[in-house]
């Protein structure tokens with residue numbers, strides 16, 4: 124590739140442009156994009172305002188400070204500024220990309236400039252004397268960066284070392300950049316991503332005009348229509364940069380169909396590389412995509428429109444299949460069955476991938492109500508392996524009804540897990556029972572005193588003092604409470620636990636009660652699932668408290 128027309132020095136970049144100062148219509152175009160204000164300077168004549176857009180004095184039907192109104196002369200919308208309320212910090216800034224034809228080689232070269240403009244509406248000198256009213260203020264305009272795109276050869280960018288600002292207007296100093304980088308980021312607020320006082324835009328009309336009659340037009344005709352709403356954030360400069368360097372590949376992606384066009388958007392929008400999936404320098408379709416497309420694949424790309432699979436993933440899978448010599452599985456099948464490399468890799472251990480694809484197609488045809496995808500099959504295979512199902516049998520490997528088989532296995536795995544959990548619970552409680560049993564010697568010494576002190580019956584209910592600590596574990600399981608965890612503290616005499624039972628049938632559990640170690644108060648009394656006691660049981664506990672806690676408690680302690 125000859126690069127002889129790509130500028131190598133800053134003066135060579137500038138050769139493609141006129142001086143900005145000599146293009147008042149461009150300066151005006153940028154200025155037109157600045158926000159509009161209506162300045163009212165006389166408190167006595169509040170409806171009389173100066174429009175910053177058309178520069179005319181107009182009569183407004185509203186007069187509130189900051190109210191949003193339309194100019195009766197130029198119809199632009201803006202806000203009203205009462206100058207006496209202070210507008211010291213009112214300033215507007217914009218960075219606008221304006222495209223154009225090269226003044227040097229317009230046939231195959233387009234250009235762009237990122238133009239910076241700033242207006243500080245309040246002007247005063249060092250003594251603080253106001254020396255300019257809004258209608259006298261001139262905007263500050265400067266070129267932030269220059270771009271030259273030479274079709275088939277490459278691109279160059281000359282940019283300011285710093286970002287432009289009216290405050291240090293003399294600092295403009297250009298630097299030649301080998302790789303094109305969009306400049307919006309430079310002007311964004313580092314913390315919040317965007318800057319409320321700063322407008323960042325691309326002049327789309329200027330792109331349309333610039334590419335007219337140049338070879339860039341072919342790409343722009345394909346992508347321009349839907350690129351406009353995605354093209355900010357530097358996507359345009361990256362698109363034209365890539366087009367200048369690799370016109371064939373870009374044009375091919377732009378024209379081949381919606382999926383590859385989407386890919387192109389994604390690449391230029393995010394400024395990413397294609398991760399090695401594309402050979403940009405390729406001069407044929409097969410070279411760019413690394414493998415040949417089948418006729419039906421080309422047709423499908425052209426007509427398919429929007430697809431679910433991101434194009435890079437689609438082609439990643441496709442290239443991998445071609446690489447392992449699988450040439451029969453096509454792009455539409457990859458899309459239809461959501462084929463991903465990892466799932467294919469897994470399935471490949473057990474079944475020929477082309478045979479699997481045909482199988483998925485038959486399944487989809489037979490069971491229209493379900494969406495058959497490869498991940499469903501990969502899931503099924505995982506379940507088979509977990510359940511040690513013999514995959515060498517065809518009826519297992521490719522079941523008659525994949526969805527149903529998948530559901531059955533899911534269910535089985537679920538049941539297995541529940542059984543395992545149950546077994547684990549049992550193991551834990553056996554362990555707890557053993558631990559509790561080992562502490563019974565301690566508890567034996569405490570129990571007679573507890574029994575003497577708290578034995579109580581009323582209204583068909585009774586206080587049951589556990590004989591062994593294991594009973595706490597069983598109470599916890601039966602009542603679905605955490606009393607099983609109290610074994611250590613009960614054995615150590617740190618707290619007292621008794622059960623509320625039926626007098627007639629002492630095995631019938633009504634509630635669990637904890638009493639403080641000194642017997643001075645009831646810590647808690649709860650029913651099953653840690654719920655409140657029934658009203659009857661609650662009445663029983665109140666009677667118990669009166670008889671055994673309030674009357675004896677501290678007095679005897």
Ligand SMILES: [Zn+2]
Nearest residue numbers: 174177194197
């Ligand atoms: Zn106006």
